[in-house]
Amino acid sequence: MSTGAAEGHVLAIDQGTTSTRALVVDLGGRVVTTAQVEHRQHFPRPGWVEHDPDEIWANTRQVIAEALGAAGLVPGALAAVGVTNQRETVVVWDRRTGRPVHRAIVWQDTRTEDLCRELGGPDGADRYRKRTGLPLSTYVSAPKIRWILDHVGGARAAAERGELAAGTIDSWLVWNLTGGAGHGVHRTDVTNASRTLLMDLATTRWDAAIAGELGVPTAMLPEIRPSIGAFGRGHRDGPIPGVPIMGVLGDQQAALFGQTRFAAGEAKNTYGTGSFVLLNTGAEPVASEHGLITTVAYQRSGHAPVYALEGSIAVTGALVQWLRDNLGIIERAADVEELAGAVEDNGGVYIVPAFSGLFAPHWRPDARGTIVGLTRYADRRHLARAALEAAALQTCEVLDAMRSDTGMRLRELQVDGGMAANDLFLRIQADHLGLPVVRPENVETTAMGAAYAAGLAAGAWPDLDTLRGHWRTGARFLPEKDERWRRGRRRAWQEAVSRSLNWTGE
Numbered sequence: 001m002s003t004g005a006a007e008g009h010v011l012a013i014d015q016g017t018t019s020t021r022a023l024v025v026d027l028g029g030r031v032v033t034t035a036q037v038e039h040r041q042h043f044p045r046p047g048w049v050e051h052d053p054d055e056i057w058a059n060t061r062q063v064i065a066e067a068l069g070a071a072g073l074v075p076g077a078l079a080a081v082g083v084t085n086q087r088e089t090v091v092v093w094d095r096r097t098g099r100p101v102h103r104a105i106v107w108q109d110t111r112t113e114d115l116c117r118e119l120g121g122p123d124g125a126d127r128y129r130k131r132t133g134l135p136l137s138t139y140v141s142a143p144k145i146r147w148i149l150d151h152v153g154g155a156r157a158a159a160e161r162g163e164l165a166a167g168t169i170d171s172w173l174v175w176n177l178t179g180g181a182g183h184g185v186h187r188t189d190v191t192n193a194s195r196t197l198l199m200d201l202a203t204t205r206w207d208a209a210i211a212g213e214l215g216v217p218t219a220m221l222p223e224i225r226p227s228i229g230a231f232g233r234g235h236r237d238g239p240i241p242g243v244p245i246m247g248v249l250g251d252q253q254a255a256l257f258g259q260t261r262f263a264a265g266e267a268k269n270t271y272g273t274g275s276f277v278l279l280n281t282g283a284e285p286v287a288s289e290h291g292l293i294t295t296v297a298y299q300r301s302g303h304a305p306v307y308a309l310e311g312s313i314a315v316t317g318a319l320v321q322w323l324r325d326n327l328g329i330i331e332r333a334a335d336v337e338e339l340a341g342a343v344e345d346n347g348g349v350y351i352v353p354a355f356s357g358l359f360a361p362h363w364r365p366d367a368r369g370t371i372v373g374l375t376r377y378a379d380r381r382h383l384a385r386a387a388l389e390a391a392a393l394q395t396c397e398v399l400d401a402m403r404s405d406t407g408m409r410l411r412e413l414q415v416d417g418g419m420a421a422n423d424l425f426l427r428i429q430a431d432h433l434g435l436p437v438v439r440p441e442n443v444e445t446t447a448m449g450a451a452y453a454a455g456l457a458a459g460a461w462p463d464l465d466t467l468r469g470h471w472r473t474g475a476r477f478l479p480e481k482d483e484r485w486r487r488g489r490r491r492a493w494q495e496a497v498s499r500s501l502n503w504t505g506e
């Protein structure tokens with residue numbers, strides 16, 4: 001086994017909603033090896049989604065070992081490790097034993113709907129928007145932490161005594177990689193912290209007043225660090241002994257970084273479980289008046305943070321999974337392309353996949369999945385086509401909101417994620433947008449972003465321009481439909497969305 005040059009490779013850990021991946025990347029920005037394991041999705045009640053943090057940590061160790069093994073590398077051959085992760089999902093654990101006190105509550109989970117309504121009071125979802133950039137919603141982390149403290153016996157008292165730690169998945173992994181109970185460091189990065197509803201966007205520090213109002217003791221929270229810089233070294237008994245963790249980014253920010261969208265005015269959309277459009281807005285956080293989130297895009301150690309506007313769409317690829325798992329009309333996700341391609345259009349059918357309410361730009365927890373426009377003519381092919389159009393039309397809505405908020409007009413949209421492998425879908429997206437849609441050669445942008453962040457901080461790459469030099473066009477999809485067609489589809493979509501509202505609550 002070769003040990004490789006100490007500066008020769010970077011390892012990225014991509015802990016996602018459905019699976020955990022590890023990638024070994026070389027200095028040319030090429031993926032050398034990958035390993036991936038799925039974890040179990042727990043749905044204890046309608047609208048509840050949980051993961052087992054111990055399973056996630058075990059899977060992380062496994063994929064690190066597999067990716068390194070396949071590359072013929074020992075951990076000591078790595079220049080640095082980067083971590084990227086599903087965002088907002090929270091873990092609360094006992095610092096002394098390292099045991100989680102509850103399963104992780106996942107970003108899609110809607111159990112805090114009533115709690116959020118109560119906490120919002122007369123200001124509703126906008127209560128903390130100015131300071132945090134976020135709506136007070138089931139999506140963000142703080143209400144989930146509060147729920148655990150309210151429902152696990154003794155948890156609140158233990159949290160107040162400083163015995164419990166709370167964090168997003170990145171901090172759970174960093175704590176475990178650096179040694180866990182007795183050794184682990186409790187740190188997070190500014191992009192993940194910006195999704196909690198507990199961080200002041202302007203100062204990038206925890207806001208004690210908000211934490212107090214939401215009932216989350218600050219003693220539980222990790223230290224916030226720049227995304228690109230030192231987080232700690234792998235513990236000697238762990239999977240990356242002695243290797244420095246030099247980059248941590250939430251998955252969508254990592255995808256923006258991996259797409260090398262470093263400049264203000266550049267955007268990307270990642271189509272995975274959900275879809276997340278991020279528009280780099282540069283040094284200034286832009287407040288949204290059209291239902292978008294203001295978030296940190298990345299921060300290099302010693303530099304000011306770079307901000308982004310985000311359109312978070314809860315369900316896109318997950319609708320394709322639903323066609324597969326719940327309706328059984330396809331066998332594999334990729335089969336949706338052939339089925340949808342067997343018809344010319346959607347036959348008038350629209351699916352609003354509001355499985356966990358609607359996120360951007362509507363923020364309606366009371367919305368539920370809706371299929372409209374059915375006739376005796378419609379069949380599974382139209383449903384497949386409508387599923388692809390749902391992803392495309394939701395993306396159009398958030399790009400419209402971005403234009404309204406910033407006046408910026410995109411020239412093209414960079415795309416990635418599992419669903420971006422589907423050529424028919426990207427043609428549909430270009431038609432609905434009226435803009436070119438561009439897929440890079442390397443679609444592992446989330447993991448690449450974590451690798452780039454860590455390698456940049458470790459000096460494996462000298463600057464952002466070098467990273468930009470790694471980006472290559474894979475395919476370009478040009479719009480073929482006219483404005484009139486687009487307007488008609490948008491109008492129908494708005495009608496369909498209005499039918500999906502008001503299905504929960506009093």
Ligand SMILES: Nc1ncnc2c1ncn2[C@@H]1O[C@H](COP(=O)(O)OP(=O)(O)OP(=O)(O)O)[C@@H](O)[C@H]1O
Pocket residue numbers: 015016017018019020086271272273274316317318319320321333334335336337417418419420421422425
């Ligand atoms: N060819 C395809 N056409 C349409 N959708 C697809 C296709 N291939 C995969 N998908 C969808 O893409 C999603 C998986 O994409 P990806 O692996 O990027 O997910 P992800 O959200 O990053 O997962 P994680 O959150 O675990 O990181 C699934 O929801 C799947 O239904």
Ligand SMILES: [Mg+2]
Pocket residue numbers: 016017251272446
């Ligand atoms: Mg992912």
